Structures are given as structure tokens and as C-alpha cells.
Amino acid sequence: MPAWKETQSSLKAHSPRQSMHNKMKGRVRKSLRASLMDGVFASGMIGMVENYIIPYALAFRAQAPQIGLLASLPNLVAALAQSRAEHAERLAGGRKTMLRAAVFIQAAAVLGMPALAFLPSDMRVTGLMFLAILYTTFGGLSAPPWGSLMCEYLPLSRRSGYFGWRNRITGLVIIACGLAAGGVLQIYGTSAIGGFLLIFSLAAVCRLISWHFLGKMHEPPLVHGPPRGDAPSPAPQRPNRNLRSFLAYSAAMSCAVNVAGPFFPVYMLQELRLGYMTFTVLTVATTFTTFTMMDAWGRHADHAGNLRVIRVSSFFLPAIPLLWLLSSDPAYLFCIQLASGVVWAGYNLCTSNFIYDSAPPAQRVGATGDFNMVNGFSIFIGAFLGSHLLILLPPLYGSRFFSLLVLSAALRLLALWAFLPRIREVREVAGVKSLDLFYSVIGIKPMPGISRGALRL
Template sequence: MERLQEEKVKESLNSSFLDGVFASGMIGFVQDYFAPFLLLLGGTPGHIGMLSAFPNLFASLIQIKGADLADRLRSRKRIINIFVLLQALALLPLVIMPFMGHATPIFFIIIVVLFTSFGAVANPAWGSMMSDLVSEDKRGEYFGWRNKVLGFITVASAFIAGFILHLAKGVNLFLGFSVIFGIAFIFRIISWIFLNKMHEPPLDYHKDSYFTLIDFIFRIKESNFAKFVIFVAMMNFSVNLASPFFAVLMLKDMHFSYMLYTVITVTATLTIHIMINRWGKLADKVGNLRIIRFTAPFIALLPLLWVINRQPAFLILAQFVSGFAWAGFNLSASNFIYDAVTPAKRTRCIAYFNFFNGLALCAGALIGGALLQRLPPVFGYRILTLFLISSTLRFIVAFFGPMKIKEVRSVQKIDSNQLFFSMVGIRPLLGIERKVMRY
């Protein structure tokens, strides 16, 4: 019986990996190209703020219903299969939109809201199911390895999409966007097929595991997990004051080509997936919270680098720093949730985590868009003033936010110097070995 269960787990992880391959391909073809397409449709910086704000707002609201549905249907897999299919179908209007003469920025934003929201409903159920399939002591290493491999697929897909747009610019740029959105649709359908092949581990649904959003809010002062949620939400608010407008700076203000835009944006993604496996192994030993505390100040530094120098070569270097920091922060934030809550509460806790962070991302984008037209310019650009504000808030959150949060499992202690040098490969640490390169 135990052997049969192990086989089911192995088959499920294999199917999940193949789902991830094609889902990552989809992400590469859409993630960094929604904003450029919106600008092509005549979108303004205000529209760009809405593009970041409203998908996050509606996704955060609908995820709570996703957790309720999972409880009602007694199946996480059914939720995943239904809403991933709907997410794939939401890409179809984007395929034909370039040929619609009346396509407007607002209509495009509505479609992106649907696309994002459908995927968001499936996300807590997927995270809960995967955390049951991977043992606690291997999560950092497994998800680090998984994200690293799939990240390279995302990067390759993004480069291909950028090259398609580069070729299409001389013919019909709208046709180029139709092609990349069509490829994304095909990839998502294939990933949905593999999701259907996964086995769902049994999960006992108890009434005492249920708690409302109001219950969660009232426990913020005493709950370690709730304090963690608020910290990450504040960081995401600070980040999203500026994050949606990097594309505006590059494409509208700096007049970068699509290929240069792709190289700069993909550099961070590539670095994330080079570093993420190493971060995962280290987090398994020193704790997710230690990694979060270490990487948060680097995230605060990022907008300042764009203020200091906007030469493409320097921005590519800045994106390496970005990838280094975000790899550790995002992986450890996800794994902290898996460690901090029981399996029966995990789907709902992930939904509430995403709810607060979605609201924070929405508020950041809307406030950033509103401020953008009212700020004095720095070095000739109002966007750079917004970057300075974002960086200041990030530093405040990075310093004060983690103070009252506690690590939830026994870990080894490490100082910041040891952690940094072990990550860049100068000093192997805690059993993480590094091959000697002689040439």
C-alpha cells in the first residue's frame, strides 16, 4: 500500500513538472508583454497602473471564494482543473484582439483581469496540494530545483516572444502580439492536460479548520503567520508603487527597442532561476525567515540603481542584483507559508495571504499612477521621483517589518557575511558544496 502511494506521488510530481514546463512557456510569452501591448493600443501611464492594479485586486478577492469552493467540493484538484482551463480560454480574446478595430486599453485590461483571476483561484489549491506531495524537509530544495529548471523555460520563451515582436515590427506589430498570445494559449492547454493526470493526496476537511477573513484579521496581533502576511503585503505595496512603470520608462521615455527591453527584463528572471536552487538548499538549513531578512534590503536598493544610471549595460547589472534578491525572497516567502500552517488550513491561509498581497499590489499601482503626474522630475523624469519614494518605503519595511516575526522550525544560525559569501560561491556552507573550477 505504501509503495503504491509512493508511485502515485512520483507520477503526480512528474505530471506537475510537465505542467510546469508548458505553464512556464505560457508565462514567458505573456508576462512581460501585456504592458507593451497596452502601450501599443494607446495606453497611458494611468492605464499601466490600472493594468497592474485591477488584476491584483480582483484576483485577491476571488481567491477567498476559491478556498470556499475547495472546502465545498472536497477537492483541490477539481478547482485547479476548472480554473486553469478558464484561464487558458481567457487568452483567446487576446489572440483576435489585434485585429479588432475597436479594441481599447480598457477592454484589454478587462481580459487581463479575467486571465489573472482564473489563475488566482487555482493557485491556493495548487500550493496546498503540492505541499502535501513534497516532504517538509525537502521543500526548499525541491521547489528551488523545480523553479530553476522551469525558470529557464520562461526566460527562453520570453526571448522567443521578444524576437517574434522584433521581426513583426517591420511587418505588422499587432500580428506579432497575436502570434505570441496564441502560442501562450496552446501552452496553457497542454499544461492543463498534465494537471488532470495528477493524483490528489487525501485531505481531511474539519469544521475546526475553517476560519473567516474577519477571524484572521482579529488575530493579526497574536498570530505569527498574520504578522508575516502584513509584512509581505507592506513590501509588495512599496514595490508596486514603482514596478508597473519600469516598462513605461524603458519603452516610452527611453525609447528602448523590444529586444533591449526583453534583454533587460529577462536578465532578472534568468538570475532568479540560476540562484533559486541554491537559496532553497540554504533555506532548508538556516530557515526561510533568515533568507527573507537578508534579501529585503537588496530589494529596497533596486529602484535607486535605476535613478543612479540608466545606461543599458548598467541596468542589466542592476537586474542581476534584482534576480539575486527576489529569488531568495519569493521562494522563502512561499515556503514559510507551507511551514507555518497545518495542511487542513493551508489552502485558506494561502488564499488570505494572496488576498492581502493582492490588495497591497493594487493600492501600490493605483497610488503610484496617481502620484506620477504630480511629482517633480528627477534628472528629467517624474518616474525616477516615484522610484525614490518606492525605495525609501522598501527600506523602512525591510528594517521594521520582520522584527516581530519568528521562525517556525529549528534552524542553524548564520550571520549575514557567511550567508552572502556562501550564496555567491566564495565559501561553501552547511554542507552546500561547490565544485572547484580550474579553467
């Protein structure tokens, strides 16, 4: 047979496989585009809701214990729900079905928030707690199936870089919508309740649009293994111990952060008496640097490993609350918020990616559920303790909130010292020193293998 006929015959033999490959590539591309649009509109909701739930409660004259419950109780219920995330996915019949159902209920919760203003005054904060529980619980339940689907679309080598790029885009949307929401509240002034009605209504519409785009994502078939713990695993035990150590560290850090975290809005709006626009700018400053730095952190994580990035960013976490003690000038606080955003960008991005790297595809929903569950419990414990300590602690420099900040810093340092050294990287990465990684991320001295283009914000 002539060579050209052999080649033609070979091409024909492979064409069905090639056609299937191209079809799958097209589905993945379409799904990634739909996911981006989902992210844009979901971020619009986040920008108009998450930084304004506690100010909304303050407009209803909520007290410190109620603020503590509002910040902690939704996370406790969400944590309990996360323990059944894998079961819920099986019950729903697929990741996509579970994802869309959770997002729809979250949108309904946001849509109910404006109606609270028409309830009797003694029922408003309680009603807000109930809706915040729905919002947080079903928002949390949407994360495991979404993360599992995204990991199906993206190879390991591109995952951190892609999520960094995507998060930068969605972060800019959060910033824009957050600033717009703050501007609306500033315009309404003393009649801020009307402003809250407007921004929460728009947020619900955004989430419903994101729900629509989630329907366009492709769900690859997933073969489930036996439920975890029902059958012996041939894998070695060390990765399981490693993952447990990581969960313990993440939980301890979440608890330490949330001892003081929920009370920053109370401090800014009630103690410093900042206007809504100044409050928004300070809040958005962290979001801005968090999301603009995620692309750089993601590229470095692909090269140096997620754990190395977690180590570098964790080193700075105890210092952040202490910097708030030095001055209450809004310009100074703005600079502190910008700097803290750089640190949180690396930490938040790579904690999620470390979970994705540590679990096999069939167990990612369960592993992400476990991660969200232990963090939810930790957030509850931290915020619950903080709400009581805010009343009991002696004032420092005239403010009990400052006492909480010192305690939060000490607990962060303890978490870092007790748990972080036990964790090991789960994939093969280049050997990079922490100081070299930090210098490279901030653009002083790029690491080998990282172009200067990766360092642009």
C-alpha cells in the same frame, strides 16, 4: 517454529502495508513528473504573456492612468477572489478539480487576447483589462490548491530544495519563451500587433497542454477541519500572530515595490525608446538570475530556515530602484537586472515556503489564499498610487519615473524596519548569521552542511 518460517510469516504480514506504501510512492512520483511537465508548459505561457501585457496596451496607445489600472485592477479582483479560495475548493469538491477549472479559464483568457486587435480602437484597452482580470484572478486561484497538493507529495525537509530545483527549470523555460516572444515582436517592428497575436495564441496552447498534465496528478484524501474561526483551536496563539506579522510585512513590501514596478516597461519603451528585443533582454536578465539562483537559495533555506533567507534578501530590496537613477545605458541596466534577480530569487522562493511551513495541511489552501489576497490588495494600492503620482510628482533628473523610484525605495525601507523584526522562524533550523548565509549563497565561503555542489548555478 523455525526462525526462517517466523521471518517469512512476518514478511507476509507486512506485505500488504508495503504494497500500499510502494503504490503511494509510485503515485507521488508520477504526480511530481506530471507537475514538472505542467510547470514547463505553464512557464511557456508566462514567458509569452506576463512581460508583454503592458507593451500590448502601449501598442493600443494606452495612457499612464490606464497602465496603472491594468497593473492594479486585476490584482484587486484576484485578491477579493482569494478571500474565497478555501470555500471554492470545498464547493469544487477537491483541490484538483478547482485547480484544473481555474487553469482552463486562465487559458481561455489568454486565447481571447489576440481577438482584441479586431475590436474598435476605443474598446481595446478596456477589453485587455477584462481579460487580464480573468488571467490574474484564475491564475491566483490555481495557486492554493496546487501548493497544497505539492506539500502532500514532499516532506518538509525536501520542500525548499525541490521547489528551488523545479523553479530553476521552469525559469529557464520562461526565459527561452520570453526571448522568443521578444524576437517575434522585433521582427514585426512597427506592425507589432501581428506579433502579439502570434505569441498570445501560442501561450494559450501552452496553458492548455499544462492543463492536460494537471489531470495526471494524484489527489491524496484530505480530511477538512472546521472552517477557520468556527471552533477553538488547541494550538497556541503565537503562530497566528507570527503569520499575521508576516502577511503584514509581505503586503507592505508588495505595495512599496508596485508603486514603481508597473511603469518600468513605460520607462524603457517610451522614455528610453528601447527596441522590443533590448526590452526583452533586460526583462529576462532578472528572470535568468532569479531562477538559476533558486536552487542555491532553496538548499540554504532547508539548512538555515526560510526566514533567514527572507531577512538577507530583504536587506537589498530598497537599493534596487535607486541603482536605476545612476545610468540609462542598457549594458549597465542589464547588470542591475542580473543583480536584482539574485535578491528576488531568495525573497520569492522563501515567502511562499514560509506560508507552507506555517499552516497545517488542512489549512494550507486558506492560508495561501490569505497570503495572495493581502498581496493582491497591496499590489492594487501600490500601482494605483503610482499611476497618479507619475503625473503629480515633480521630475527628478528630468523624469517623473525617477521620483517614483526614490519613493518606492523609501517605502521598501520603511516596510523592512516596521515589520520584519517581529517575525519568527516556525521550524527548527541551524543558527546561522545573515552575513555568513550571504557569503555562502554567492560562493565565497560555504556554510557548514552545505556542499560546494549546492552553490553551482
